[in-house]
Amino acid sequence: MNPPRILIVDDETSNIELIAEIFTEDHEVLFATDGIKALELATTTDPDLILLDVMLPGLDGFEICTRLKAEPHVSAIPVIFITGRDDTATETRGLALGAVDYITKPINPQIVRMRVSNHIELKRARDRLTQLATTDGLTGLANRRRFDEVLECEVQRHRRSSAPLTVLMLDIDHFKLYNDTYGHLRGDDCLRAIARTIEEALLRTTDLAARYGGEEFACILPNTGTSAAVTAIAERIRTQVMALKIPHETSPTAAYVTVSLGLTTHYCTASTQPQQLTAIADKQLYVAKAEGRNRYALDGLVVEPLHGRPHLPSQIR
Template sequence: MSRGTILIVDDEVSNIEIMNAVLEDDYEVLFSTSGQQALDTARATPPDLILLDVLMPGIDGFEVCRQIKDDPQLADIPVIFTTGLGDTDHEMRGLSLGAIDYVTKPIQPAILRARVGNHIELKRLRDQLASMAVTDALTGLSNRRQMEQALKSEVGRLGRTGDWLTVIMIDIDFFKQFNDTYGHPAGDRCIVMVGAALTRAVKRASDLPARYGGEEFACILPGADPEGAALVAQEISLHVQSLNIPHERSQISPFITVSIGVASARCLPDMTPEMWMKEADRQLYLSKQQGRNRVTSTEFGAVVDNLQA
């Protein structure tokens, strides 16, 4: 297990040195001596926990905590206030802003080590649960929930720049017949192998492959224009074919194949995620209608939202 990262924020260097001496054997420790520096550091290198001094010149600890909790990228980072104030009003104010604990100065090493350890472990468990909620248990790919959340985010982000966005829908051909012939355990292994092939074909870090449900998969390709998206779709098809998974009841091949639908558009502010999903699903339907084991693509615009599925 990798070591957790702690960000210590205090305008007194001596306090940083004391806390660092307590924690450095167990954690990677980052330092900031001002509120603004703390925010910049947290955004550049998000830590697993922040030890935050209350009284600092400029932006004080309360304001730093407020900005952290208002930032979607940082809001889940636990904050422990460190202070010599020791009064209930300040403690309540910090907790109301989203801090999870208080440590008073002068620092007591055993207490600091225990509280940091407890909250790091709790965050690790929360992160595991959050990952399980958006991960398909069989393939390890993102699940439908995560895919839909990511698509919504990308439509909003790319809508500000007018950049391309592509959604690809993939369906294993004649999968019911495969299950009927080889059994559901073999069907599960087939889905796992197709998911792995999908991951190998979708190479960019910004792309998101997902298991959409059953034998259906999906990919989100931010910035991919129709030509680039078509190449990715062909790669997916070839990677699946190269698995050479026997399928004696397929009507088009002795091996497992996939049908693919591709929908690409330039994002505009008034466009919705459903538009990509509807059009990608329409193209997938056309691939199946035209014989399966093929890629069908389209480039669409905002008017598609008015079309009937």
């Protein structure tokens, strides 16, 4: 297991050095001297815990804590206030904002170390429980619950950033026939192999692959909107599944297991709802299947597997 990562936020370098000395031997220690840098590090480095001074130039500790708790990606990171203000009102305010503890200066190194250790242990236990609750037991991918949670967060985030968000839905072609022919144990092996292939085809850590249900999978692709980028991902998944060469002798469309994909890209607005994106991507998936399977459809255009040229669905040509 990686050593715990702690983010120290204090505008006094002497305080940072003092606190860092307590943890450098067996923790990864990061630091920031202002609120903007603290928020940046919190969102990009995923610390296990934040030690946060109340009195800071610009954004004070209370404002930083408020912003952290409002951001779904970092809201679960425990925050401990460390401050020279030893009064009930300040402590109450900090805890009310979501901090897990409040330590006054001058600090006692042993007490700080024990409190930090306890809160990191609790966080990691919660993380393990969350992972169990949000992971598909068969494939190891995110489950439907996790997919829905992440999509909700990404829609909210993309409303603010004005960046494009892409949702991909994928279905294994003629999977019922596959199970009927080879049995459910082989079917489970097929699902696991395709899950690994989808996960390997997503090259960024910010992308999410999930088992949506049965033989259907779904992906969330943040900040992805150019047709070249979107189609490259879809084609990579499609061709890499074919490269597995999983025999499917009863398939009406191919000698091996193939997949069909539907994709949609949106610039999220205040009215955009997560279920709208999955519904549109699912509709595109059925367009791809109606056009012959082993291909993908992106917002009304279908790309066939042989020549790769997009065209309109046959029913509207």
